[in-house]
């Protein structure tokens with residue numbers, strides 16, 4: 001399966017995409033990311049962040065331009081293979097988690113890959129301990145808090161040993177404590193991460209590199225430190241300075 | 248609490264029952280399924296006038312309700328939609344079948360007896376199914392069905408329906424709550440609001456169902472569930488099955504009751 005130890009994770013050139021309407025949601029997006037990077041994807045609501053993430057996991061293949069994940073072009077024949085490398089944490093944990101208990105949900109992916117019992121168990125343990133949910137493994141999902149569900153959905157992805165993790169608005173609906181927990185967990189994870197959010201403080205705490213999107217394309221791509229101080233640029237694109245810089 | 252929420256809570260309660268660490272919960276799903284089916288087959292095969300041995304088949308239920316630490320009242324309550332139906336099946340028998348069976352003050356006709364037999368059969372079968380459901384998760388039942396080589400497409404459909412059913416329920420609950428908060432004085436939903444509400448409900452449910460499906464396919468789902476509990480049979484499982492087969496056989500095909508009765512007379 002995963003024999004290649006590649007540096008290149010995401011390679012997008014001139015990516016364009018539109019839903020049924022003519023108005024494109026994405027146009028001429030370029031992004032190159034390598035192993036170990038943590039990238040924040042920021043931009044106002046409805047600007048196409050979620051759409052970009054969905055394209056990256058092959059949930060829609062009607063794009064134009066070039067889209068490669070770990071050097072494999074995103075085409076129908078490659079989708080299954082690519083998905084072994086890339087995990088997607090949905091914004092809505094309630095829909096991402098669909099089994100009865102946490103451990104069943106975490107085991108779902110590994111079981112589908114035909115791993116044997118011991119290996120599945122190992123992965124469940126590994127993933128749950130990474131997000132500090134090992135004691136809750138038997139807990140029913142509907143009894144869990146929003147924060148726990150978010151962590152559980154991250155565990156379902158970690159259990160599949162991805163090289164790349166995509167996250168859509170991970171900090172939404174988390175209280176300060178859970179938010180802090182999540183930040184620490186993300187910072188401990190070695191995988192390449194692409195985190196879509198309009199929570200700039202969260203991005204500051206988790207990503208060294210930030211990509212700003214507006215109008216379906218990338219406006220800025222560079223160090224997080226730099227853009228987060230640029231009030232003029234942020235405001236021009238429908239965002240505000242991170243709370244910690246506001247007075 | 249709205250009716251929908253109540254029903255959802257019931258589903259969750261059932262889930263909780265299935266998850267417990269009981270003896271019945273731990274039995275092999277195939278064994279449980281087979282025993283339940285055999286029980287129901289034995290039950291329905293009783294001749295229509297054999298009300299006493301048919302009645303005695305309740306030992307299975309009594310033992311299992313105890314063994315599984317289940318409440319029989321909860322069982323009846325949860326099955327309350329189906330139970331009346333199985334009860335009315337034989338309701339007309341007394342009018343058609345006037346064969347005299349015995350006289351205890353009044354004439355007992357064959358119709359009366361067969362009505363009771365039919366009702367017993369119905370109620371017992373429903374309760375036996377309840378025991379199965381309350382101790383076996385849907386995944387386990389589907390695993391057992393696959394074990395019997397039921398086509399995987401069918402089994403997967405059953406599982407997906409189970410998942411989507413839940414989503415439908417949850418969305419319905421949310422919409423109802425939102426509606427009620429803004430129409431507090433109203434009893435039920437105004438007929439004019441039905442159209443948009445149902446439309447919203449289906450759209451939202453479809454959206455969520457799609458996300459669930461996406462989440463599944465992103466985690467390697469290719470149309471067939473891989474079942475975690477690939478269990479092997481243990482001696483308890485075999486013993487359980489053999490025991491009940493013997494009991495059903497004795498009750499159904501031998502005069503074991505009469506023999507027992509004679510021993511005490």
Ligand SMILES: Nc1ncnc2c1ncn2[C@@H]1O[C@H](COP(=O)(O)OP(=O)(O)O)[C@@H](O)[C@H]1O
Nearest residue numbers: 019020025043044045046047048049050051052
């Ligand atoms: N399934 C869909 N069909 C049609 N349009 C969509 C769909 N999903 C999103 N859009 C539109 O695409 C644009 C980008 O949406 P999205 O990627 O969700 O933005 P973001 O995640 O940045 O808030 C929005 O204008 C939205 O209305």
Ligand SMILES: [Mg+2]
Nearest residue numbers: 049050051168
């Ligand atoms: Mg979004």
